[in-house]
Amino acid sequence: VQLVESGGGLVQPGGSLRLSCATSGFTFSSYAMRWYRQAPGKERESVATINNTGGSTNYADSVKGRFTISRDNAKNTVYLQMNSLKPEDTAVYYCNAPFSPVKGSWGQGTQVTVSS
Numbered sequence: 001v002q003l004v005e006s007g008g009g010l011v012q013p014g015g016s017l018r019l020s021c022a023t024s025g026f027t028f029s030s031y032a033m034r035w036y037r038q039a040p041g042k043e044r045e046s047v048a049t050i051n052n053t054g055g056s057t058n059y060a061d062s063v064k065g066r067f068t069i070s071r072d073n074a075k076n077t078v079y080l081q082m083n084s085l086k087p088e089d090t091a092v093y094y095c096n097a098p099f100s101p102v103k104g105s106w107g108q109g110t111q112v113t114v115s116s
Helices: none
Strands: 002-006 009-011 017-024 033-038 045-050 057-059 067-072 077-082 091-096 110-114
Touching (some): 002 091, 017 033, 017 091, 017 110, 033 067, 033 077
Parallel strands (some): 009 110
Antiparallel strands (some): 002 017, 017 077, 033 045, 033 091, 045 057, 067 077
8 A cells, every 4th residue: 555645845825735645555436535734743633535536525624715635536646735825734744545444554745834
């Protein structure tokens, strides 16, 4: 099982980034996917969830209206479009399949830093 996050970087407040998570080793199209983030000194928190078909999404209140989760089942990849970024969005971002047999598998994450 592999989950490989990418797309992070340094961006100014108000900017945008698009994160990707390429997966392999499990039946991606059968399971919901979730983006999490972990800021220094804080616990990992759920950011956005998408069901297996992409027809239903859910967001943390802190990112509603700014972030959009999507998926491409043909590419076994989940995305997180992040707009209007704020310094408090600074964290390492991870993807996971929380309701799957591989929910214990995590990637290395991708660092997002929002700073002027």
